[in-house]
Amino acid sequence: xxxxxxxxxNGARRGKITTAxxxxxxxxxxxxxxxxxxxxxxxxxxxxxxGAEMMLGNAFHLHLRPGEKIIEDLGGLQKxxxxxxxxxTDSGGFQVFSLSKIRKITDDGVEFQSPIDGQKIFLxxxxxxxxxxxxxxxxxxxxxxxxxxxxxxxAVEKAVARTTAWARRCKIHHEKLLKQNGKKIxxxxxxxxxxFPDLREKSARELIEIGFDGYAIGGLSVGEPSAExxxxxxxxxxILPRDKPRYLMGVGTPTDLRECIARGIDLFDCVMPTRNARxxxxxxxxxxxxxxxxxxxxxxxxxxxxCQCPCCRDFSRAALRHFFKCGExxxxxxxxxxxxxxxxxxxxxxxxx
Amino acid sequence: xxxxxxxxxNGARRGKITTAxxxxxxxxxxxxxxxxxxxxxxxxxxxxxxGAEMMLGNAFHLHLRPGEKIIEDLGGLQKxxxxxxxxxTDSGGFQVFSLSKIRKITDDGVEFQSPIDGQKIFLxxxxxxxxxxxxxxxxxxxxxxxxxxxxxxxAVEKAVARTTAWARRCKIHHEKLLKQNGKKIxxxxxxxxxxFPDLREKSARELIEIGFDGYAIGGLSVGEPSAExxxxxxxxxxILPRDKPRYLMGVGTPTDLRECIARGIDLFDCVMPTRNARxxxxxxxxxxxxxxxxxxxxxxxxxxxxCQCPCCRDFSRAALRHFFKCGExxxxxxxxxxxxxxxxxxxxxxxxx
Numbered sequence: 099x100x101x102x103x104x105x106x107x108n109g110a111r112r113g114k115i116t117t118a119x120x121x122x123x124x125x126x127x128x129x130x131x132x133x134x135x136x137x138x139x140x141x142x143x144x145x146x147x148x149g150a151e152m153m154l155g156n157a158f159h160l161h162l163r164p165g166e167k168i169i170e171d172l173g174g175l176q177k178x179x180x181x182x183x184x185x186x187t188d189s190g191g192f193q194v195f196s197l198s199k200i201r202k203i204t205d206d207g208v209e210f211q212s213p214i215d216g217q218k219i220f221l222x223x224x225x226x227x228x229x230x231x232x233x234x235x236x237x238x239x240x241x242x243x244x245x246x247x248x249x250x251x252x253a254v255e256k257a258v259a260r261t262t263a264w265a266r267r268c269k270i271h272h273e274k275l276l277k278q279n280g281k282k283i284x285x286x287x288x289x290x291x292x293x294f295p296d297l298r299e300k301s302a303r304e305l306i307e308i309g310f311d312g313y314a315i316g317g318l319s320v321g322e323p324s325a326e327x328x329x330x331x332x333x334x335x336x337i338l339p340r341d342k343p344r345y346l347m348g349v350g351t352p353t354d355l356r357e358c359i360a361r362g363i364d365l366f367d368c369v370m371p372t373r374n375a376r377x378x379x380x381x382x383x384x385x386x387x388x389x390x391x392x393x394x395x396x397x398x399x400x401x402x403x404x405c406q407c408p409c410c411r412d413f414s415r416a417a418l419r420h421f422f423k424c425g426e427x428x429x430x431x432x433x434x435x436x437x438x439x440x441x442x443x444x445x446x447x448x449x450x451x
Numbered sequence: 452x453x454x455x456x457x458x459x460x461n462g463a464r465r466g467k468i469t470t471a472x473x474x475x476x477x478x479x480x481x482x483x484x485x486x487x488x489x490x491x492x493x494x495x496x497x498x499x500x501x502g503a504e505m506m507l508g509n510a511f512h513l514h515l516r517p518g519e520k521i522i523e524d525l526g527g528l529q530k531x532x533x534x535x536x537x538x539x540t541d542s543g544g545f546q547v548f549s550l551s552k553i554r555k556i557t558d559d560g561v562e563f564q565s566p567i568d569g570q571k572i573f574l575x576x577x578x579x580x581x582x583x584x585x586x587x588x589x590x591x592x593x594x595x596x597x598x599x600x601x602x603x604x605x606a607v608e609k610a611v612a613r614t615t616a617w618a619r620r621c622k623i624h625h626e627k628l629l630k631q632n633g634k635k636i637x638x639x640x641x642x643x644x645x646x647f648p649d650l651r652e653k654s655a656r657e658l659i660e661i662g663f664d665g666y667a668i669g670g671l672s673v674g675e676p677s678a679e680x681x682x683x684x685x686x687x688x689x690i691l692p693r694d695k696p697r698y699l700m701g702v703g704t705p706t707d708l709r710e711c712i713a714r715g716i717d718l719f720d721c722v723m724p725t726r727n728a729r730x731x732x733x734x735x736x737x738x739x740x741x742x743x744x745x746x747x748x749x750x751x752x753x754x755x756x757x758c759q760c761p762c763c764r765d766f767s768r769a770a771l772r773h774f775f776k777c778g779e780x781x782x783x784x785x786x787x788x789x790x791x792x793x794x795x796x797x798x799x800x801x802x803x804x
Binding site: 135139140172173398417432 | 486487488489491496512516524533751765766773774776780781782783
């Protein structure tokens with residue numbers, strides 16, 4: 099992977115990431131395909147047309163089903179998903195700590211119950227590197243400890259220390275695997291530290307010392323006020339190396355994207371465009387609307403008057419509302435597509451020279 | 452609407468239907484959009500690419516939600532659905548008699564409870580013509596009485612008599628509406644009579660005497676053996692006018708289509724390709740398969756080795772199985788698209804000169 103910082107204007111960076119599976123213009127928004135599919139029946143073709151250049155998968159979920167070995171044997175995640183373009187896998191640290199019934203956390207790793215069949219699973223930094231190498235995404239993520247919000251400072255401090263220790267092991271194992279398999283995979287470190295600036299700085303400096311291909315900011319958008327998130331990004335903008343991509347994980351609203359791009363962030367992912375769409379919530383040029391609302395019953399105008407996506411080109415608000423009201427999945431699909439186009443437009447504003 | 456019979460070979464007819472919204476080469480299979488949307492998140496664009504030329508909607512369901520007046524005010528069903536091509540609406544006779552809690556059937560009409568809110572609804576032949584004229588499909592259907600299977604001959608005989616009486620009223624009211632609204636809408640009669648050849652003949656002859664733009668065969672594919680269905684089609688092939696299209700309603704499997712095309716049928720509709728798809732069942736050139744089956748876990752081949760559809764072009768059986776196993780709706784969408792392409796291929800075999 100290679101990153102070139104092309105220009106910077108009012109804090110916002112414009113860059114280019116080059117991977118074995120293609121290029122990504124940054125700032126970029128990555129649609130989320132947790133289990134290898136975008137929700138709402140959105141296809142890889144739809145994503146491509148929306149302007150998306152990188153898609154995200156989740157190593158934890160794909161480890162549970164169908165298993166990374168199957169995906170590796172079938173030609174890797176890019177082929178399995180039919181995306182055939184740059185992919186990033188999240189390590190699943192966030193999911194392990196937030197969704198699973200954890201049995202034991204030690205310095206060695208995490209023991210927890212599979213949310214699918216209750217079986218005992220033990221994940222270590224080394225194991226997580228092996229899973230992600232098998233999946234074969236272009237960019238993979240460290241295994242980190244993601245503390246909840248709110249958390250005592252002492253707990254966040256411990257999570258930072260463990261995240262650094264695990265980051266070291268991830269890097270060592272990643273390099274060993276690269277030598278073995280010859281794949282072209284980049285590894286990003288994940289900065290933790292909650293909303294405590296001193297811990298964020300400590301975490302970032304320790305990761306920079308180890309050295310990664312890029313740096314992610316984890317543990318935000320977990321319930322803290324937006325202002326706190328923006329403050330952390332602003333602060334880390336001064337610390338993280340300028341010549342490496344920065345990825346703000348799991349963020350956020352269109353406003354969050356704009357604010358954080360202006361604070362030096364290059365990459366984003368978020369389930370919001372598709373999750374909201376499944377509840378009828380659309381992001382539009384005139385604000386958020388819920389298409390299930392009664393007032394759209396006879397509205398013959400497109401979802402967003404200023405949008406050229408297939409949803410806005412083909413369907414009236416009245417038709418979309420009707421599909422939602424009677425449970426036709428075409429509604430969720432079309433609004434998902436619209437929201438994904440909308441998010442690409444948000445980051446696209448910053449790609450113009 | 453105009454129908455030209457272009458050629459006939461071994462019983463199979465090749466023809467062309469011309470409507471205000473475009474042409475349909477027959478034999479044709481119409482995908483079912485009961486409420487104005489194809490299930491499985493299949494879009495009008497997907498349908499067009501599959502080779503479909505006419506789509507079906509259901510007047511009964513669209514009357515309940517969103518209401519025919521809304522669709523008329525918004526520019527008609529073709530625009531509302533974004534299909535923008537020939538459409539046919541079923542009158543809903545079958546649905547009223549099979550899905551609803553019927554309160555009272557009289558010669559005047561049917562009183563039943565709305566399956567949505569329990570409200571009392573009274574449908575007459577005239578009312579059903581008004582609903583379908585408001586929706587504005589290119590071809591609309593008579594309101595018929597569809598007896599269950601099995602049924603006593605005396606009950607079927609009564610249903611035939613009522614179907615003829617209602618057919619007469621449908622035709623009169625349809626012509627009155629045509630004069631009022633100037634729309635270009637064709638009306639098809641529906642032959643009833645169960646599996647009784649003499650009643651089928653009686654029903655057909657009575658409808659022919661009234662005179663319709665086309666003739667449908669209703670009340671089949673309701674549980675009777677396939678051989679009975681083929682026998683009825685064969686018999687009606689000799690009775691129905693050669694210069695009008697024949698439509699076998701709600702049929703069927705690929706084999707049913709082939710057998711009935713060879714018995715002079717021009718039009719079909721069926722929920723089977725999309726309904727089966729939602730359960731992982733695919734029609735393929737090597738037979739039916741259920742993609743959820745364990746044996747496809749590591750199968751890197753396409754769903755159907757002899758198919759060029761987007762599903763078979765992009766996804767492995769292993770990926771499709773994975774999507775089904777973890778409830779990703781992309782699986783149902785892709786298998787639905789495949790099955791719809793498959794059905795177009797089945798009728799396409801007969802379109803070659």
